[in-house]
Amino acid sequence: MIRWRRRALTCQELVELVTDYADGALSPSERRRFERHVNACPGCAEYVEQMSRIPALVRSAAPRGTGLTPDAERSLLDAFREWHRDGG
Amino acid sequence: MPDRPDGVRRDDLATAAALAAGDEAAFADLVRELSPSLIRLARTYVGSHAVAEEIVQDVWVSVFRGITGYEGRASLSTWVHRICARASLRRATSERRSMPFADAFDDGPTVDPERFVAVDARENPRSWSSAPRPWRAQPEDQVLRAEQRTAVSVAVESLPVRQRLVLVMRDVEGFSADEVCQALDLSEGHQRVLLHRARAHVRNRLDEEVGA
Numbered sequence: 001m002i003r004w005r006r007r008a009l010t011c012q013e014l015v016e017l018v019t020d021y022a023d024g025a026l027s028p029s030e031r032r033r034f035e036r037h038v039n040a041c042p043g044c045a046e047y048v049e050q051m052s053r054i055p056a057l058v059r060s061a062a063p064r065g066t067g068l069t070p071d072a073e074r075s076l077l078d079a080f081r082e083w084h085r086d087g088g
Numbered sequence: 089m090p091d092r093p094d095g096v097r098r099d100d101l102a103t104a105a106a107l108a109a110g111d112e113a114a115f116a117d118l119v120r121e122l123s124p125s126l127i128r129l130a131r132t133y134v135g136s137h138a139v140a141e142e143i144v145q146d147v148w149v150s151v152f153r154g155i156t157g158y159e160g161r162a163s164l165s166t167w168v169h170r171i172c173a174r175a176s177l178r179r180a181t182s183e184r185r186s187m188p189f190a191d192a193f194d195d196g197p198t199v200d201p202e203r204f205v206a207v208d209a210r211e212n213p214r215s216w217s218s219a220p221r222p223w224r225a226q227p228e229d230q231v232l233r234a235e236q237r238t239a240v241s242v243a244v245e246s247l248p249v250r251q252r253l254v255l256v257m258r259d260v261e262g263f264s265a266d267e268v269c270q271a272l273d274l275s276e277g278h279q280r281v282l283l284h285r286a287r288a289h290v291r292n293r294l295d296e297e298v299g300a
Contacts, residue, residue, distance in 0.1 A: 010214035012204040016197070019284035023265060043219030047199075050220060050295070054287045055259035057294065061240035062260045065124025072141060073119060076148050077112060083152060084110030 009037045014044050018051045100164035107155045119148060122165060125261050126172045132253050133176035134183070143179055147172045162270050166263070169271040173253075198288035223298040236297060243293035247286050254279055255286035 009017075014037055020026050021034050038044050068076065106114035123144055130140035130147075150171055158167055205217045244252060253272060257263045263271070269279050 010204075011216045012197070012199070012201070012207075012214040015199045015288075016284070019280055019287060023280060023283075025280060041215075043216035046220045046222060050223065050291055051287055054290050054294075057236075057240050058244060058255060058259045058290060061237045061244070062256070063241075065128050067120055067123040067127070068141060068144065072145055073116070076119060076145055077116060079149055080115050080152055081110070081112060083149075088110075088153065 009033055011037075011041060011044050014038070014041075015047055018048055021048075022052065097160050097163065100158075101160045103164055104155050104158045104160075107152055115152065118164075122168055126169065128256060128261075129169060129172050129253065130176040130179075132249060132256065133173075133180040139179070140176075143175050144172065147175050150175070163267065166267045166270050169257075169263075169267075170273075173271050173273075198285055199292075220295065223295070236294065239294050239297035240290060243290040244286075247289060250274075251282045251286040251289070254282040255290070258283055259287075 014034065017026065017030075017034060021031065026034060038048055067073075103114055103118060107118070126144045126147060127137070127140050130143040131137060134140055134143065147168070151168055154171075158164065162170070203216060203218045204214050205212050207213050244255065247255065250272070254268055254274075257268045257271065258265070265276060265279060268274065269276055272279070274282070
């Protein structure tokens, strides 16, 4: 099918492409289409902006990771030592 | 830990060689470096922190026993995370904490269709009918207010397992898309769908909390 011009993106379609866009997974022409829409649409510009903040917000809210307890670490090192000694 | 550029994969091969040679200090360093992330990963599959720790201990034993199998194709961190993901899945499945892998939220729109003008409307079909409003007291990256932090945490905890895994590995641990695909046995496309849905869900929840 020959198309003269690609139909512009709708807002409802655009919101599903935000992560593809952020990951650089859109083709150059899809990317241009995406940007053209965002530049002309305050609603989508706001949505894209909010989505772009999510990674940092998730990081801020993530509980501090805890490692193994000292006992667990100790017994792991023992196992490692034994394994090596036994010719591992 | 995110992948470092290819040239620095030497470090990983050197570490692996050190482990194979019985270098306890190298092993202890690696354990301390990766365990928080591994425990977080295991914890996503299983119900309890204690079980997650058990899994991670077993994972480390598998790591040193199998260290000669590390060839430097992926980063050492990715390799270890993959072992952990598989071990966690086996444990979760065997305990019948079976994660519904046909994740209930894996398809359908991520934004409520009610927010858009109907597809058959004459004017501006499928454009915003109720556009997102700027968040009041814009959540700052550094200082997240208590209610907002809770909203985000609850949102993340309520995600289906694989969406949570991808979100945490990409956005908290900083793994690349490729590394996550390797660690979790996902295609690039599927990984991105999971990430998209996870972020959209968190945004929606946060929007309810802070939206004007």
